[in-house]
Each structure stands twice: as structure tokens, then as C-alpha cells.
Amino acid sequence: MTLCPRCAHDAVGRLATSPVPGVWDVLQCRRCRYTWRTTEPARRTRRDAYPDVFKLTADDLAAALEVPAVPRCAPRPDEARQRPGRRDPLRGAADSGVRGVRPARVTSPNRP
Numbered sequence: 001m002t003l004c005p006r007c008a009h010d011a012v013g014r015l016a017t018s019p020v021p022g023v024w025d026v027l028q029c030r031r032c033r034y035t036w037r038t039t040e041p042a043r044r045t046r047r048d049a050y051p052d053v054f055k056l057t058a059d060d061l062a063a064a065l066e067v068p069a070v071p072r073c074a075p076r077p078d079e080a081r082q083r084p085g086r087r088d089p090l091r092g093a094a095d096s097g098v099r100g101v102r103p104a105r106v107t108s109p110n111r112p
């Protein structure tokens, strides 16, 4: 049974698998949402090796403050041109209460 490295919960789901079967999986804890790839070092993937300072308990999670909102990603320049009436993503970030933070640009090896 796989335990969450961060909170020791035993309900862990698989989010993704490697394109070549059996190389790696991306797992996520159903309680604390900690997410890891099975090929990461033991300090990120095993409860006994996870740093004590970052470990959580069920009580810690019950008392946790609200998780901050993540601003929307900025559209790629070609997407922005195709949708002229689209909202400015930087205004979206300001509207969400995040000031002075430009939304992160998501890149992928398949998207230049």
C-alpha cells in the first residue's frame, strides 16, 4: 500500500502514467493533494524519508487555512489574437486578490 509522504493517508490515486508503460506514475494524495512522480527521490516519495518539518497530520489539515487561489494562466500570443474580446489575464490575477504577480506561463515540450 502506498502512503502519502506528507500526511500518511492511504488513499492515493494515480493521475498519469508514463508514455512508456511501467517507467513512472504521477500519484496524488486524496486528502492533502500532495502530488509526486514515482521516480522522484525518496525524500519526496516515501513517508519515512520525507522531511519531518513538512509532514502533516489529519489535525494539521483540519486546522489549515484556506488554500490561496491560483491565477489563470496567460493565453499564448496566438490565442489572444484569435479571441479579441478575451479578458486580460493580468487583470484576472488582480481580481483574484493576487497583486504584483504575473500568472505563470505554462510551457510544454510539445508547445513552443
Ligand SMILES: [Zn+2]
Pocket (backbone or CB within 6 Å): 004, 005, 006, 007, 008, 009, 029, 030, 031, 032, 033, 034
Ligand atoms: Zn497527503
